[in-house]
Amino acid sequence: TEMCKRFPNMRVAAIESCDVTLPDTHWTSSSKGGSVSPSPRPNKTKSVKCSVLYKWDSVQQKLVRVYRVVLGLLEGAPASRNPIIGEGKSENQNHAIIFTRGETVQAIDMNQELYLEEAMKLRNLLQEFAKDSKLAILGFRENAFLPAAITPSYHSNLAQTCFTSFDSRAFHMPMRVRFHYGHPDVIDRCLVQSMGGMSKGSAVINVTEDVYCGMNYTQRGYSVSQVDYIMCS
Numbered sequence: 001t002e003m004c005k006r007f008p009n010m011r012v013a014a015i016e017s018c019d020v021t022l023p024d025t026h027w028t029s030s031s032k033g034g035s036v037s038p039s040p041r042p043n044k045t046k047s048v049k050c051s052v053l054y055k056w057d058s059v060q061q062k063l064v065r066v067y068r069v070v071l072g073l074l075e076g077a078p079a080s081r082n083p084i085i086g087e088g089k090s091e092n093q094n095h096a097i098i099f100t101r102g103e104t105v106q107a108i109d110m111n112q113e114l115y116l117e118e119a120m121k122l123r124n125l126l127q128e129f130a131k132d133s134k135l136a137i138l139g140f141r142e143n144a145f146l147p148a149a150i151t152p153s154y155h156s157n158l159a160q161t162c163f164t165s166f167d168s169r170a171f172h173m174p175m176r177v178r179f180h181y182g183h184p185d186v187i188d189r190c191l192v193q194s195m196g197g198m199s200k201g202s203a204v205i206n207v208t209e210d211v212y213c214g215m216n217y218t219q220r221g222y223s224v225s226q227v228d229y230i231m232c233s
Contacts, residue, residue, distance in 0.1 A: 001063060004056035011055050011066065013096035015084065018050040020070060049084075051095045069098060090199030090209040097193055104129060105189040107182055107198065107210075112142075114232050121230040128225065129188065136222035137214055139178065139185045141165045141231040165228075172226035179214025179224060184232045191217060 004010050021044070049071045057064040084091045097105070104126060114122075129135050144160035163181075171178035180187070180198075192198050192213075200212035214224050 001056075004054070004063060008056050008058060011053055011099065012063070013051060013053050013092070013099050015049055015071070015092075015095060016052055017047055018052075018068065018070070019045050019047055021045050051098065053099045067099065071095065086200070086202050087209060090197075093199050094197040097189075097197060100189055103189055104186050105192060105198075106184065106186045107180075108232075109183045112183055112232055118230055118232065125186065125227065125230055128227065132223060132225070134222050135188070135225055136191050136217035137180050137185050137187050137224040139164075139168055139172075139181070139224070139226045141168075141228055142184050143231055143233045168226050169228065172224070178226055179211045179218065181208070181214075182210045187213070188222075191222065195220065 004012060051069045051071055052065055053067040054063045055066050056062075084095075093107070125138065125140065128138050142160065142164040144157050144164070164184075168178055168181070187198065196213070196216045198213050199209040200216075202209070218224060
């Protein structure tokens with residue numbers, strides 16, 4: 001709430017339980033001619049899971065609902081009607097994709113941003129998609145920094161920086177096996193919405209949920225690239 005209040009243009013997607021009214025029509029057959037006609041019954045209310053987009057309303061001084069999309073009228077016991085079947089991160093990404101706009105979508109970390117001089121290169125970064133019509137995912141370097149007061153934190157920073165710089169560059173060329181590893185990759189939004197989403201989380205297999213996004217598009221004939229002229233922090 002505080003973030004939306006500070007930044008009114010921010011939108012927040014969440015999943016909540018909603019009560020929807022469904023028409024209940026009973027079909028009856030007539031003895032004359034054997035015709036079948038609908039016989040209306042009182043409507044019934046059913047509790048379902050919905051994907052909801054919120055924004056801050058400065059007039060009402062509260063979060064208001066912009067859109068609400070029913071995620072499915074699943075049958076069965078209430079405990080088994082939850083459409084969230086995987087991990088939180090991957091499921092949150094996939095259900096929020098329907099509220100995005102534009103041609104590309106970026107996976108970012110909660111504390112990720114760009115330096116001013118790096119932000120000026122975003123136009124060049126997006127032009128990479130115009131150069132290659134089969135480009136699905138575009139990655140670039142990330143300068144991860146955390147308080148280096150303790151040794152594990154220092155090594156975590158070093159490992160993250162090395163992976164997004166040296167390892168990803170080698171995976172791209174010459175190995176040609178670079179996939180999607182989370183932030184700060186930029187992805188073609190049309191492909192995300194129509195070919196399997198950004199992540200494939202599982203409640204059973206404890207592996208990275210992001211890599212399947214790159215594998216999915218690579219197997220369909222699309223490419224994944226890495227550039228080094230821009231860096232996020």
